[in-house]
Amino acid sequence: MSTRFIKYVEGKSPVHKLDPRAKLTFIFLFVLSLTLTFNIALLVPLLVISLFFYLLADLPWSRTKETWKFILIITVALSALNYLTIAVLYSGASTTGKLLVKLSSPKIILEAATPVVKLLTLAIATATLVFTTSPNLYAPALGQMGFSYKQAYVIQLALRYVPEFIDEMKKTLEAQMARGFRPKGGKNPILKLLALVPLVVPVTISATLSIYDIADAMELRGFGEERCHTWYRELRLSKLDKAVVVSSFILGVLYTVLFVMRTLGYL
Amino acid sequence: MSSRESFSTTGLVAMGIGTALYAAFNVFFNIFQLPGTQLVAMRPSVSIPMFFGYIFGPVVGFITGFLGNIISDAISWGGFWWDWDVGNGLIGLIPGLVVYFISKEDLFKKKGYITCIVLAIVGSIVGMGFAAYTDYLLGYGVSTIQEATYALFIPAAVTDAINGAILTPILVAAYAAAVKSRARRV
Known part of the structure; x- marks a missing residue:
């Protein structure tokens, strides 16, 4: 969490x-x-x-x-x-x-x-x-302060995925290093930046493509159908x-x- | 993505995932520093709100930068500075304005990539300019406009503009290639 x-x-x-x-x-x-x-x-x-x-x-x-x-x-x-x-x-x-x-x-x-x-x-x-x-209380608090539950849910989603993406970054770094990737030092900032592409691109693209799957899964469970929404933590x-x-x-x-x-x- | 579409389920999930990704990248490059790269000042993660703004629109880009920066600050030191969060939001919002300059078909063509680079640079200047000069105007930390310019604005805007102008088009090109080979709606 x-x-x-x-x-x-x-x-x-x-x-x-x-x-x-x-x-x-x-x-x-x-x-x-x-x-x-x-x-x-x-x-x-x-x-x-x-x-x-x-x-x-x-x-x-x-x-x-x-x-x-x-x-x-x-x-x-x-x-x-x-x-x-x-x-x-x-x-x-x-x-x-x-x-x-x-x-x-x-x-x-x-x-x-x-x-x-x-x-x-x-x-x-x-x-x-x-x-x-x-x-865990930010989303219920915003939801019960008059914000739409959809907007409050953005915070819930973000907090839910932060640890997963950090782990994902670590795994990708290890996987790329096993294939010979080494973060380059040196003085040229542009080369240093380009050296990070094999690390940044896979995690970002897989996370971005997962958006459509998550949205579908949420809609299949009825997310966004009802205007009213109750919170587990009242x-x-x-x-x-x-x-x-x-x-x-x-x-x-x-x-x-x-x-x-x-x-x-x-x- | 129009502002109405930004609040569709896909738009809301994009805000949540973008925020999480931006915060995770910030934390990763701050905490797990890679040897020899000295990434604290480089902030390659700044390309995330720019990329999300470019693909999903200005509202998603703004929320990604704004909330992502709040969460990464809450993780790395425990508090947050609201004007720098808004500045990071603007970094994501401005590349999202691409929909007003070029057609959807051109987003993943040469014209789109050039616009993406230009908007990434403009976004960095506007976003970091907002943060640095509100610090001066509202008296948060700095007393003089010279300090706001030389100690805050120039270092932040230049590094963010370089990061954004290099990494954002690479991410957009990778996304375009991934979408092409995907047999489902995106």
Whole structure:
């Protein structure tokens, strides 16, 4: 199953127990609010909310350290890049001495840090959703949120086939290597790319041709005949879920109003 | 495939399979790195949404790139960046616009392959341009337009355009040959 690959960690935390529809609503409105933020003062509350969401999930360090390593690398690299680019390009410093003064300016540090904090906030929130939501629940959640069951089924199908195609790639690589195929190194990127053709083409073409067989098999079982569709996992919103949904809407409306007021010149 | 046909059973299955294939390729080339090829930056998998867009239409291409990138991000590091997912969706959508430029009969002829190469390059520029410049405009990670251009847009768009322009027509030609020898509907 796709749970073998997707970074889902089973648990009994309040975030794990939340209805996936409540979590998806929260993430959507949280990302909207984050997108509409225009200064650090509005960004800090969202960072606090995302950290609270993450800590409440009670995720084990051993399972999340790779994610944190990745986030840390991105954060440090982009912070340094922002800091140096702003200082060099926009500070207007003509000498090394003036540049050093500009580099320690709080305004430049803030300008360099704000986008990275925004990215970090997004990463923490989305990672918490992925770590606490079973891949089997996305399709039922979307289906029970008002999306057509056909559209929700696309996610179910995709998650069902990811592990199969990874295995298929491994098998094809082994089969091709048994026939003498060796991935070529060298410096020419085009030759390196062409060396992958014996690996990429068979898997892609066999997967593409299987689409028609799968579609036929589904239609023979009546897929798409009925407008209504029931889900094996029937989801129910608890009081906490409803509170999360309402709070998410309040957050989304608040940040939208602030953004509109700023655009109209009231802030 | 028209937008109505995109939501037929075949279209929906194409979205699911394309998404799974794109995610699987991304994961495979990230995790199981082949010796000597240094594939992390090369992303040969980018030809999958382009190919699905070209064969099954813009909607299928968009969903393949968008959902495939979300799933591969969820597998490789555990979260996702929505604007890069939309950018990957555009990479698949633009080759799907081929139906508006050439007839169905020409899809697997010389004219079709040239259009496929051009659209793969345009798709890479538009898709990665969207992702890089929304990062700048919305303030996700980068502060200056120079950073968005030199650190994000150019490396991503150039590698994706090379990958797409080389691998997508090869996949289309292989698909055309496979379909010809297949005694059933496709």
